[in-house]
Amino acid sequence: MTDTTFTPRVFSGIKPSGGLTLGNYLGAIKRFVGMQGQMETIYCVVDMHAITVWQDPKELANMTREVAAGYLAAGLDPSQSILFNQSQVAAHAELGWVFNCVARVGWMNRMTQFKDKAGSNAEKVSLGLYAYPSLMAADILLYHATHVPVGEDQKQHVELTRDIAAKFNHDYKTDFFPMTTPVIEGPAMRIMNLRDGTKKMSKSGESDMERINMTDDADKIAKKFKKAKTDPEPLPETVEGLADRPEARNLVEIYAALDDTTPEAVIAQYPGAGWGTFKPALADLAVAKLAPISEEMARLMDDPAEIDRILAAGSDKARAIAEPILKKTYDIVGLLRSS
Ligand code: AMP
Ligand code: TRP
Numbered sequence: 276m277t278d279t280t281f282t283p284r285v286f287s288g289i290k291p292s293g294g295l296t297l298g299n300y301l302g303a304i305k306r307f308v309g310m311q312g313q314m315e316t317i318y319c320v321v322d323m324h325a326i327t328v329w330q331d332p333k334e335l336a337n338m339t340r341e342v343a344a345g346y347l348a349a350g351l352d353p354s355q356s357i358l359f360n361q362s363q364v365a366a367h368a369e370l371g372w373v374f375n376c377v378a379r380v381g382w383m384n385r386m387t388q389f390k391d392k393a394g395s396n397a398e399k400v401s402l403g404l405y406a407y408p409s410l411m412a413a414d415i416l417l418y419h420a421t422h423v424p425v426g427e428d429q430k431q432h433v434e435l436t437r438d439i440a441a442k443f444n445h446d447y448k449t450d451f452f453p454m455t456t457p458v459i460e461g462p463a464m465r466i467m468n469l470r471d472g473t474k475k476m477s478k479s480g481e482s483d484m485e486r487i488n489m490t491d492d493a494d495k496i497a498k499k500f501k502k503a504k505t506d507p508e509p510l511p512e513t514v515e516g517l518a519d520r521p522e523a524r525n526l527v528e529i530y531a532a533l534d535d536t537t538p539e540a541v542i543a544q545y546p547g548a549g550w551g552t553f554k555p556a557l558a559d560l561a562v563a564k565l566a567p568i569s570e571e572m573a574r575l576m577d578d579p580a581e582i583d584r585i586l587a588a589g590s591d592k593a594r595a596i597a598e599p600i601l602k603k604t605y606d607i608v609g610l611l612r613s614s
Pocket of ligand 2: 286287288289321324410411414415423424425429432573
């Protein structure tokens with residue numbers, strides 16, 4: 276349910292912790308672009324989240340620029356959306372601390388992403404990785420954002436954001452923070468690995484063949500789809516036939532998301548098609564949609580100073596919204612300030 280007492284405002288972010296993938300593009304960036312112009316939109320490169328796991332300092336700034344270049348190349352327009360990187364707006368860390376004191380340890384212990392990332396190594400990971408969801412709640416609530424477009428894997432974190440807002444409002448007897456809605460819709464909410472349809476496509480998988488990177492050129496994109504794992508059966512006649520076929524379903528969903536259509540429509544276009552027909556068609560579609568974006572990213576990355584200027588201007592605009600909300604939060608909590 277959407278909170279109607281707050282002005283509709285979108286916030287979302289991506290970590291600069293490796294190259295952008297097709298999962299980031301279809302599950303996040305393409306949808307960010309689609310929401311632009313419909314309501315106020317704020318998009319962040321969450322570099323403070325990235326350092327919850329080790330990042331080489333020589334690469335982090337460039338990775339931050341590359342995510343920004345991905346946003347811009349895909350169609351985000353700095354005159355319509357606020358684009359910035361998190362660490363330039365100190366209020367994120369400041370509100371994150373307040374939320375560390377609202378969120379409960381038991382809530383953090385239920386976060387599946389932490390459990391997956393920490394694995395059997397939970398004693399050795401950073402404290403930041405554990406507290407990550409309360410910084411994410413701060414990112415969102417610092418702007419009183421009402422809508423957060425994310426992929427399926429982030430749903431639990433947005434629900435935790437609602438829990439933090441509700442507990443803050445309850446404890447301090449206020450209605451200051453909104454109940455944010457996660458926006459998770461369309462065929463691309465969980466793009467899977469091209470070599471194993473039961474695993475999510477991610478920036479950090481071992482083999483480059485399991486993901487499409489937003490910077491891959493036409494040849495690489497085509498090769499990766501042609502080599503993608505499938506089962507031996509042809510495509511079914513109806514979508515129900517994809518139920519127990521994770522790899523086939525993934526390729527159909529990717530096609531649908533790239534072509535702005537539904538899996539039903541894709542199956543209706545290719546009923547019973549063999550992989551020898553479908554994979555080259557998918558590769559052609561992906562190249563047509565992605566190659567212009569990767570070319571534009573490369574062009575933007577040739578002028579890093581221009582990206583830095585865009586992020587600096589976006590940070591100023593973000594601060595103008597965030598700082599009054601942080602100050603009001605401090606007042607509610609009773610933290611003394613002299614101005
Ligand atoms: P991250 O790369 O973890 O910072 O994720 C940034 C955004 O991309 C989040 O909204 C994720 O849910 C989304 N995302 C990442 N990987 C995928 C995927 N394989 N399928 C769908 N969405 C994804
Ligand atoms: N946790 C998100 C991810 O891993 C990234 C993120 C950080 C984010 N802060 C956010 C997403 C705020 C949406 C809103 O994908």
